[in-house]
Amino acid sequence: MSKTNSPAADFPDPRVKANIPAAGAVLWRYADDGAVEIALVHRPKYDDWSLPKGKLDPGETSLVAAVREVAEETGIRSRLGRYLGHVTYPVTGHRKLKRVDYWAAQILGGSFESNAEVDVLQWHRTDGLMDALSYPMDRHMVRNFLRLPADTxxxxxxxxxxxxxxxxxxxxxxxxxxxxxxxxxxxxxxxxxxxxxxxxxxxxxxxxxxxxxxxxxxxxxxxxxxxxxxxxxxxxxxxxxxxxxxxxxxxxxxxxxxxxxxxxxxxxxxxxxxxxxxxxxxxxxxxxxxxxxxxxxxxxxxxxxxxxxxxxxxxxxxxx
Structure with missing residues (x-):
């Protein structure tokens, strides 16, 4: 499962059509004290902290891809909830745009193991979460998530x-x-x-x-x-x-x-x-x-x- 680079600009060239579909999720759980925690993944290839996401496989929808990518990157089984929107950004070194659709995703089970793409998973409470994220587009998705209660x-x-x-x-x-x-x-x-x-x-x-x-x-x-x-x-x-x-x-x-x-x-x-x-x-x-x-x-x-x-x-x- 290959990945291209993450968001590098907020305003991509409007002349270029998004032609790399991807999907991801704001993966969340409850802490022992009832607080909401959100998962961030660290990719050593880019040395960044982001939300789990990845490109669609051939014949796959963004819904199915979001659940699969969460499982592959984090080892966690999840189910989708609210749609949070999408981001579009240029792929470094190519005249192409990637579009990533995001959903809220609640943890069902599983546990993280370091893998080829993600070496660390951290659960963050909302305090300090935005500072921990590497990209403004991920922060935008988290804000969309936080606008409504998590437990829908x-x-x-x-x-x-x-x-x-x-x-x-x-x-x-x-x-x-x-x-x-x-x-x-x-x-x-x-x-x-x-x-x-x-x-x-x-x-x-x-x-x-x-x-x-x-x-x-x-x-x-x-x-x-x-x-x-x-x-x-x-x-x-x-x-x-x-x-x-x-x-x-x-x-x-x-x-x-x-x-x-x-x-x-x-x-x-x-x-x-x-x-x-x-x-x-x-x-x-x-x-x-x-x-x-x-x-x-x-x-x-x-x-x-x-x-x-x-x-x-x-x-x-x-x-x-």
Missing amino acids: ATLLLVRHAKAGRHDHSDSADDERPLEKAGRAQARALTANLLAFGADEIHSAPPLRCVQTVTPLAEAVGVDIELEPQFSESGYAAAPDAARKRLRDLVSAQSVPVICSQGKVIPDLLQWWADKDGVTLPSARNRKGSVWVLSVHQGRLVAADHIDRALTPVDHSTLGK
């Missing part, structure tokens, strides 16, 4: 993958299966949802919703719990019941996935966002996309939409 619960809201058009099908609407492209989307979703620690699966009853999360259920080894209130007909009949059920599913002990439909998700999310004062990012809510909802003490504090990031990067086209 995650809920993943998925729009079902592509299904055949209703007017092209002899099946009843609820029995419409995924088409070939939709089945590929469902398979691709699995690794990305697992990056967030998905371990509990719920779905509206329509077949295309259930089929979207079936590969994930098989990977995790759990059953899919049907939730009629998240279907279009169920939501239209009793929106308040669906809203209450959504909030009731939030848990500090698990990461639920809910697969629903296009006429449910926007209204359901807008209601929650308006209630708790969250501004939703602009999103097309395309089939197979995911909303990552971060909740603190029952209150929605962040909503991140993941669409194109779920598509593996084709490295052969970068820079063309």
Whole structure:
């Protein structure tokens, strides 16, 4: 796993398109006294202190890469939470830009061992953390992390993958299966949802919703719990019941996935966002996309939409 140099400038040449995708994380844990600590890694090649990060492997998404890079550099298993943004900077000696997408990542287990790229890992409390980092862009990501509480619960809201058009099908609407492209989307979703620690699966009853999360259920080894209130007909009949059920599913002990439909998700999310004062990012809510909802003490504090990031990067086209 080769690395290029780290941020050398805050304002890269706008004429150069970012063509080296990478991903990283603000990896955090609780100290014995309950304080939040953040992991910094030392790379002897550059003699710097930075957040764990690295380039995407061929066919890999930034979500999966972030979890893998944390594990490879630190020996620690983690699960992603809030999206923190991205940085873009020139690669020393090349007319290229690297883009690094960052997530919050909570430690699940494992321990550090010195390796070829990282010889030291240090856990820092927020006091003095900024001075310890070598690069301003890493400080920017840490500030984004610190703007909200660290201990957010995650809920993943998925729009079902592509299904055949209703007017092209002899099946009843609820029995419409995924088409070939939709089945590929469902398979691709699995690794990305697992990056967030998905371990509990719920779905509206329509077949295309259930089929979207079936590969994930098989990977995790759990059953899919049907939730009629998240279907279009169920939501239209009793929106308040669906809203209450959504909030009731939030848990500090698990990461639920809910697969629903296009006429449910926007209204359901807008209601929650308006209630708790969250501004939703602009999103097309395309089939197979995911909303990552971060909740603190029952209150929605962040909503991140993941669409194109779920598509593996084709490295052969970068820079063309």
